[in-house]
Amino acid sequence: MQIRVNERSWTVNSTPDTPLLYVLMNELQLQGPRFGCGLAQCGSCSVLVNGVETRSCVTAVSKVEGKSITTLEGLPAWYASQKKLAKAPALHPVQQAMIDEQAVQCGYCFNGMIIKSSELLSKTPRPTEAQIRIAMNGHLCRCGTYPRIMKAIQRASVAMAGGAA
Amino acid sequence: MNKEMIRRDFLKTGGALVVGFNLRDTLVAQEQVVRGTKAGPPDARQVDTWLAIHADNTATVYIGFAELGQGASTALLQIAAEELDLDMSQIKTVRLDTNVTPNQGGTYSSASINRGGPQVRTAAAEARLALLKLASVKLDTPEAQLTVSKGVVSGSGRSVTYGELVGDKPFNVTFTGNAPVKPATAYKIVGTKFPRNDTPAKVSAQYTYMQYVRVPGMLHGRVVRPRGQRMYGAGAKIMSVDQASIRAIPGARVLRKGDFLGVVAENEWDAIRAAQQLKVVWETPPALPGNAGLFEHMRAAKSEDMVALERGNLDAGFTGAAHTVSQTCLGPYQAHAPFGPNCAVADVKADSALVMCSTQDVYGTRNSLSRLLGMPAEKIRVQYYEGSGTYGHSCYDDVAQAAVLLSQLAGKPVRLQFMRWDEHGWDNYGPGHLGEVRAAADANGKIVAYEYQGWQHGWINTETSAQLTGVPPSEWPGAGTGVQGVNRLACGGMYDIPNLKLVNHKLPVTSYLKAGWLRSPLDLSFSFASEQAIDQLAYLSGADPYEFRQKNMTDMRWLGVLNAAAQAAKWTPRKAAANLSKANIVTGRGIGVGTHLTSYGGAVAEIEVNKETGRVVAKHLYGAIDAGQVVNPGFVESQIMGQLVQTASRMFKEEVKFDQTGVTSLDWGSYPILRFDECPEVTAVVVQRLDQRSTGAGEEVMAAAAGAIANAFFDATGVRMKEFPMTPSRVLAALRGGKAA
Numbered sequence: 001m002q003i004r005v006n007e008r009s010w011t012v013n014s015t016p017d018t019p020l021l022y023v024l025m026n027e028l029q030l031q032g033p034r035f036g037c038g039l040a041q042c043g044s045c046s047v048l049v050n051g052v053e054t055r056s057c058v059t060a061v062s063k064v065e066g067k068s069i070t071t072l073e074g075l076p077a078w079y080a081s082q083k084k085l086a087k088a089p090a091l092h093p094v095q096q097a098m099i100d101e102q103a104v105q106c107g108y109c110f111n112g113m114i115i116k117s118s119e120l121l122s123k124t125p126r127p128t129e130a131q132i133r134i135a136m137n138g139h140l141c142r143c144g145t146y147p148r149i150m151k152a153i154q155r156a157s158v159a160m161a162g163g164a165a
Numbered sequence: 166m167n168k169e170m171i172r173r174d175f176l177k178t179g180g181a182l183v184v185g186f187n188l189r190d191t192l193v194a195q196e197q198v199v200r201g202t203k204a205g206p207p208d209a210r211q212v213d214t215w216l217a218i219h220a221d222n223t224a225t226v227y228i229g230f231a232e233l234g235q236g237a238s239t240a241l242l243q244i245a246a247e248e249l250d251l252d253m254s255q256i257k258t259v260r261l262d263t264n265v266t267p268n269q270g271g272t273y274s275s276a277s278i279n280r281g282g283p284q285v286r287t288a289a290a291e292a293r294l295a296l297l298k299l300a301s302v303k304l305d306t307p308e309a310q311l312t313v314s315k316g317v318v319s320g321s322g323r324s325v326t327y328g329e330l331v332g333d334k335p336f337n338v339t340f341t342g343n344a345p346v347k348p349a350t351a352y353k354i355v356g357t358k359f360p361r362n363d364t365p366a367k368v369s370a371q372y373t374y375m376q377y378v379r380v381p382g383m384l385h386g387r388v389v390r391p392r393g394q395r396m397y398g399a400g401a402k403i404m405s406v407d408q409a410s411i412r413a414i415p416g417a418r419v420l421r422k423g424d425f426l427g428v429v430a431e432n433e434w435d436a437i438r439a440a441q442q443l444k445v446v447w448e449t450p451p452a453l454p455g456n457a458g459l460f461e462h463m464r465a466a467k468s469e470d471m472v473a474l475e476r477g478n479l480d481a482g483f484t485g486a487a488h489t490v491s492q493t494c495l496g497p498y499q500a501h502a503p504f505g506p507n508c509a510v511a512d513v514k515a516d517s518a519l520v521m522c523s524t525q526d527v528y529g530t531r532n533s534l535s536r537l538l539g540m541p542a543e544k545i546r547v548q549y550y551e552g553s554g555t556y557g558h559s560c561y562d563d564v565a566q567a568a569v570l571l572s573q574l575a576g577k578p579v580r581l582q583f584m585r586w587d588e589h590g591w592d593n594y595g596p597g598h599l600g601e602v603r604a605a606a607d608a609n610g611k612i613v614a615y616e617y618q619g620w621q622h623g624w625i626n627t628e629t630s631a632q633l634t635g636v637p638p639s640e641w642p643g644a645g646t647g648v649q650g651v652n653r654l655a656c657g658g659m660y661d662i663p664n665l666k667l668v669n670h671k672l673p674v675t676s677y678l679k680a681g682w683l684r685s686p687l688d689l690s691f692s693f694a695s696e697q698a699i700d701q702l703a704y705l706s707g708a709d710p711y712e713f714r715q716k717n718m719t720d721m722r723w724l725g726v727l728n729a730a731a732q733a734a735k736w737t738p739r740k741a742a743a744n745l746s747k748a749n750i751v752t753g754r755g756i757g758v759g760t761h762l763t764s765y766g767g768a769v770a771e772i773e774v775n776k777e778t779g780r781v782v783a784k785h786l787y788g789a790i791d792a793g794q795v796v797n798p799g800f801v802e803s804q805i806m807g808q809l810v811q812t813a814s815r816m817f818k819e820e821v822k823f824d825q826t827g828v829t830s831l832d833w834g835s836y837p838i839l840r841f842d843e844c845p846e847v848t849a850v851v852v853q854r855l856d857q858r859s860t861g862a863g864e865e866v867m868a869a870a871a872g873a874i875a876n877a878f879f880d881a882t883g884v885r886m887k888e889f890p891m892t893p894s895r896v897l898a899a900l901r902g903g904k905a906a
Binding site: 015030031035073106134140143 | 369374437552584809810
């Protein structure tokens with residue numbers, strides 16, 4: 001089976017019913033998507049499938065054949081293609097904003113937080129706080145970093161609009 | 166002073182210092198043991214155990230505390246860099262490893278800076294002293310005339326780097342602990358908001374969490390247990406295992422030792438499916454009280470009673486007091502529920518074992534694995550990899566034991582990650598608590614009597630995996646005392662109370678759920694009961710709750726956090742519940758103080774109560790902490806934020822549900838936590854005290870905030886909550902004056 005991940009085509013050996021998460025972690029050895037619940041409840045396994053945030057822990061690999069998958073590793077390049085930049089930045093503005101706000105504690109949920117907020121900002125470049133809360137509500141954080149994540153999303157929104165971050 | 170005299174002098178004062186610029190260099194280099202080849206702990210009395218200076222003028226500091234997401238790995242480097250006069254870019258640390266890092270005790274009780282800081286600081290100071298002695302000879306300049314910046318020592322118009330002085334060679338200097346350390350007034354790095362070292366890797370998929378560790382030739386494993394733990398001590402007895410039930414999954418093998426059951430497969434998805442599809446018949450376990458009967462059961466059970474503290478004359482205090490309050494408060498079992506279930510990789514051979522896991526204590530885990538395998542501890546190497554935040558004793562020991570058993574049975578390295586239901590269902594929960602508190606004030610608003618009687622059981626000491634192989638269940642030492650019970654710090658200790666009595670009613674650990682230390686152990690329950698009683702005394706006295714507390718405190722540090730929280734919230738004095746409204750949605754504010762071990766926490770809560778739906782939401786939480794000298798105020802602000810949000814979650818949402826058979830809270834659906842939609846605004850205040858010893862900063866605000874939230878509910882509604890979490894059904898019942906459905 002062939003899947004397209006981070007703008008590269010991969011041949012994978014997993015059975016078609018294998019959730020995409022295990023293919024990404026074990027066959028492609030990526031360190032972005034991660035196991036949190038296996039039940040699509042928490043968001044730690046999120047990836048973008050054709051630009052839409054998707055829970056890879058419950059998505060069979062056969063369902064994403066022919067689609068474009070972006071993981072945390074490929075997010076800067078995905079951003080560059082969205083914004084038609086000549087060169088991918090080192091980090092997506094959301095990633096940079098998470099650093100600037102020192103939002104991370106253990107960081108395990110941040111794969112999903114960053115994937116989901118980059119999806120949000122691609123659709124809603126200047127979200128209000130209420131819009132952020134609604135969009136992010138399916139992503140859990142056990143360390144309690146929500147307040148700084150919300151600030152970081154707003155900071156990234158400003159940066160993406162070309163303003164000072 | 167000539168060169169020879171200086172050298173003799175430093176040889177004398179430097180003890181075993183042999184680093185020099187002579188023929189011995191070659192010998193020293195040859196003798197240097199390659200780090201990591203020998204079982205630890207390395208000798209804590211040697212400076213080389215704590216740090217190394219490299220030829221490129223950088224340093225590695227070896228630390229015995231785990232990075233758990235709190236920033237300790239950066240903050241401890243700030244301490245070392247400060248003493249060594251290095252830039253933060255010149256200093257790094259390594260991951261914990263029983264063959265490499267010193268044994269500083271486990272990463273418990275928010276103690277990294279409290280216990281670890283002084284050791285790292287004095288070790289760095291000792292190294293700096295040795296480096297200055299070497300530089301003094303090299304530059305032919307008395308030590309007192311040398312200056313250091315970024316590891317470059319200058320004097321007499323010349324300079325030499327640390328790297329040139331000892332680059333990659335051992336110091337061979339005894340760690341006396343007597344080297345002078347810098348005064349706090351000279352600090353340039355300690356006390357600043359240096360950003361975390363680990364963040365860039367964590368946001369860019371470069372960070373290797375435990376869950377990503379792989380070794381060649383390994384199998385994937387999963388444990389097979391009933392969904393949800395049963396009564397602790399009863400285990401989970403296997404009646405039968407139907408191996409044929411997983412025949413359709415190629416390569417999956419069933420492994421068993423006693424009642425310990427697991428599966429392994431080359432492919433992770435096969436292991437997961439096999440664990441789910443394997444048909445096992447379990448023996449019906451002994452009956453648990455279940456949530457519904459828990460507290461009646463606890464109150465009626467035979468307990469071991471211990472007076473934790475008694476002073477003055479309690480009866481005399483209550484007699485003739487102007488105002489008396491009395492109430493019983495209930496706190497639930499709550500779960501650690503780390504966001505990523507615990508994971509371990511084990512490679513057990515006939516005479517040695519390598520184990521990678523997310524333990525808070527690599528040496529403690531090595532000992533427990535030694536007992537389990539019957540293998541000497543020094544034959545086992547335990548390496549720490551950060552997993553997701555653990556907030557106390559989650560399943561990290563259990564998963565390490567299970568991985569070791571599976572590897573031993575399979576004869577191959579095994580990677581085991583718990584499933585969500587394993588982690589939620591077999592956790593060491595923060596224990597449930599029943600607190601009966603009685604307090605009285607005189608006509609002048611002074612607290613004159615205080616009594617706290619608490620019922621709870623202690624923590625477990627035999628983990629599930631070991632127990633399933635036949636190791637008897639056991640209790641963690643000290644159950645019913647200290648942080649495992651009502652104690653003088655958490656219960657009334659912040660107020661000046663002449664007549665006071667604290668009593669623990671310790672229950673047996675084997676008749677309830679598995680318990681362990683959960684962030685701010687029992688403190689939320691204590692504060693929920695105690696701070697509401699104090700607040701009620703203020704109310705009965707007609708006093709503002711902030712001013713009432715001020716009047717009953719003399720300790721400047723308690724007053725400091727109380728005032729800091731009140732000022733942050735722009736608190737204006739008025740009696741609680743003075744603005745009761747008939748509206749459906751009402752607001753309230755409350756104040757509270759609390760502690761865990763030694764630091765001081767203060768909090769103010771502003772909440773909103775929907776009287777129609779029973780939904781309570783924290784709108785803004787303010788938290789202040791005095792943790793003595795704060796090495797990195799940015800990290801402590803982050804810890805305060807986490808504590809406030811987690812407290813809101815624990816006060817409004819979190820409760821481990823169980824029935825007569827076992828636990829039914831198995832995932833985020835059956836054990837909800839706070840989400841973005843109900844996240845409060847937070848304000849964090851660090852009360853910096855550079856002249857005081859550093860103490861923990863990860864727990865105290867939780868206790869304070871629990872009391873503040875409960876008191877805000879009273880302010881909003883005029884009703885006292887007796888049980889948390891304050892779920893809609895409990896809130897509606899309380900507003901109706903009855904018991905929750």
